Amino acid sequence: MTEILHVAFRSQWFGSDGADAVAAAPYPVSGRGLTVADEGYVHCATRAQLAGVLERHYADVDPAELTVLVLDTALIEADGVEVRFEDTHGAGEDFPHVYAELRPSWVTRTEPVPAT
Numbered sequence: 001m002t003e004i005l006h007v008a009f010r011s012q013w014f015g016s017d018g019a020d021a022v023a024a025a026p027y028p029v030s031g032r033g034l035t036v037a038d039e040g041y042v043h044c045a046t047r048a049q050l051a052g053v054l055e056r057h058y059a060d061v062d063p064a065e066l067t068v069l070v071l072d073t074a075l076i077e078a079d080g081v082e083v084r085f086e087d088t089h090g091a092g093e094d095f096p097h098v099y100a101e102l103r104p105s106w107v108t109r110t111e112p113v114p115a116t
Contacts, residue, residue, distance in 0.1 A: 002073040003108075004044040004083070004096040007032075007053060010067045013110070026101035032057050041084075041097040044071065049095060054113060063113040071098070075106045 012029055030036045031043035045053045050068070058066060073083045076098055085094040 001108075004046060004071050004073055004098075005050055006042060006044045006069040006071060006098075006102065007050075007058060007113070008067050008069055009061075010065055013067055013069065026103050028101045036101045041099045042102055044096040044098060046096065049093070050114070058113075063115075066113045068111040068113060069102070069107045070109050070111060071102070071106050072108050075108075076100075079103065079106075 008027075008029065013027065028035045028037070030039035030041065034043075036042060043053075054066075073096075076083055081098060081100040084097050084099065086097060087094050088097070
C-alpha cells in the first residue's frame, strides 16, 4: 500500500453536523476552492510534502477546521482510477493526483493536521 494524503475542510468531509464521512457520494473537492470538475483531478501530497502544502495553501486556516485524509493508492487503482505523480505547476516537485472524485472507500483513516 502506498499512502497519499489530501487536506480537507472538516465541514466538507464530515458534514456540518460532524457525523461520518460524506459517504454516500464521491467527494468532489480537488483542493482549496477547486472542484474536480474545475481541475480534472484531486490534489494530494506525500507525508514529506504535507507541511509545505499546509504552509502554502492553508496557513490562514485554523488547523481544527481541517482534517487529513489518508488514501490507499492500491484501493484507488483497483477501482480503475489513475493516480499520477506529476509536476503540473512547474514547482520542480512531483505531487500525487487522483483522476476522479474521491470515494470514501479509498480513505483508510483521517488524521488531525500535524502541529507545526
